Amino acid sequence: MTEMVHGAVPVRTVDPILPRWWRTIDVWTMSCILLLFAIGILLGLAASPPLASRNGLDPFYYVSRQAFFGIVSLAVMMGVSMMTPQVVRRLAVVGFAGAFVALMLLPVFGTDFGKGAVRWFSFGFASVQPSEFLKPGFVVVAAWFMAAGMEPSGPPGRLWSFALAFTIVMFLVLQPDFGQAALVLFSWGVMYFVGGAPMLLLAGLAGVVILGGTFAYNNSEHFARRIDGFLSAEVDPNTQLGYATNAIREGGFFGVGVGEGQVKWSLPDAHTDFIIAVAAEEYGLVCVIAIIVLYCTIVVRSLMRLMKERDTFIRLAGTGLACAFGVQAMINMGVAVRLLPAKGMTLPFVSYGGSSVIASGIALGMLLAFTRTRPQGGIGDILLRRGR
Numbered sequence: 001m002t003e004m005v006h007g008a009v010p011v012r013t014v015d016p017i018l019p020r021w022w023r024t025i026d027v028w029t030m031s032c033i034l035l036l037f038a039i040g041i042l043l044g045l046a047a048s049p050p051l052a053s054r055n056g057l058d059p060f061y062y063v064s065r066q067a068f069f070g071i072v073s074l075a076v077m078m079g080v081s082m083m084t085p086q087v088v089r090r091l092a093v094v095g096f097a098g099a100f101v102a103l104m105l106l107p108v109f110g111t112d113f114g115k116g117a118v119r120w121f122s123f124g125f126a127s128v129q130p131s132e133f134l135k136p137g138f139v140v141v142a143a144w145f146m147a148a149g150m151e152p153s154g155p156p157g158r159l160w161s162f163a164l165a166f167t168i169v170m171f172l173v174l175q176p177d178f179g180q181a182a183l184v185l186f187s188w189g190v191m192y193f194v195g196g197a198p199m200l201l202l203a204g205l206a207g208v209v210i211l212g213g214t215f216a217y218n219n220s221e222h223f224a225r226r227i228d229g230f231l232s233a234e235v236d237p238n239t240q241l242g243y244a245t246n247a248i249r250e251g252g253f254f255g256v257g258v259g260e261g262q263v264k265w266s267l268p269d270a271h272t273d274f275i276i277a278v279a280a281e282e283y284g285l286v287c288v289i290a291i292i293v294l295y296c297t298i299v300v301r302s303l304m305r306l307m308k309e310r311d312t313f314i315r316l317a318g319t320g321l322a323c324a325f326g327v328q329a330m331i332n333m334g335v336a337v338r339l340l341p342a343k344g345m346t347l348p349f350v351s352y353g354g355s356s357v358i359a360s361g362i363a364l365g366m367l368l369a370f371t372r373t374r375p376q377g378g379i380g381d382i383l384l385r386r387g388r
Contacts, residue, residue: 009142040350047271059355073361080365096137100131132359143317187324244277257286271352299326305371318370
């Protein structure tokens with residue numbers, strides 16, 4: 001009787017979450033991420049067995065661990081990418097707070113694993129590097145502060161974000177970890193620039209960075225040693241840079257062949273910081289160019305989608321995440337070819353390392369969430385509504 005009077009109740013079909021998620025993300029970006037993960041496993045098969053042999057472990061011990069960390073990272077990335085920007089922001093605030101506390105505790109409970117920089121917490125079966133998890137959280141929190149500062153009667157968000165960046169940089173310098181400190185400053189500077197910072201102020205900040213670098217060179221033996229090694233006309237063939245340079249030269253255009261490379265037997269960090277040298281020696285310039293194209297595609301596609309975004313917070317946070325991801329890759333490869341001083345920075349999604357791979361998954365999950373297609377009016381519609 002009810003249906004006769006009021007009509008049948010329409011049945012609402014709920015769109016499954018996975019198809020809806022797939023339609024809204026950038027498929028090209030997702031495909032490039034999966035290819036980088038596959039390349040990381042492939043290069044791990046070449047670079048990890050020598051290290052496992054030296055440590056008396058199973059030949060594929062590090063490869064299996066890298067595959068495990070990669071699967072966890074991809075699962076985390078997909079989970080985060082399905083969240084709304086508001087939920088991502090809350091997650092970033094909580095994650096940043098935890099990572100920041102861990103960063104402050106490093107001088108007391110951290111270890112350097114004999115590398116001269118206290119950057120890790122060692123738990124015996126695994127180690128954690130807090131700065132890797134700090135970066136994506138910092139970018140989102142700083143973008144939130146900046147966006148809030150642009151609202152009428154908003155807080156001094158830019159000043160707060162700069163104070164936060166400065167504090168983090170000070171803790172990173174104490175480790176010392178000048179590479180991560182530079183990446184944090186770069187991320188903040190990119191967001192500040194996109195948010196409309198005057199060029200004169202940015203030039204002043206660049207001068208401050210130069211002065212800070214000069215001070216570090218004069219007061220830090222660790223920093224000075226790396227700068228001197230970079231500026232030296234001759235490269236010691238028995239150093240990591242020497243081995244990497246020779247491997248890249250030997251690889252040529254097409255490489256020496258799968259499994260035929262020798263640098264992995266000499267480089268202590270062939271599976272992490274200098275993984276690109278293994279790629280260049282065994283697979284040649286062609287493989288290196290393919291890796292560079294994949295990173296460039298992720299960054300450029302993300303920035304193109306963010307250009308259409310109307311929400312200031314999403315635009316700033318997405319830009320900071322995309323640029324930090326691309327610049328970290330550029331720094332890692334630049335060190336291997338001696339275009340930059342040694343930084344001790346991994347190649348995202350390719351280098352071995354649990355903290356690096358999982359943190360990269362979190363950062364790219366946030367980036368995918370921010371660049372998902374969302375219903376939003378065109379700029380003309382927005383202007384018409386404001387004119388009413």
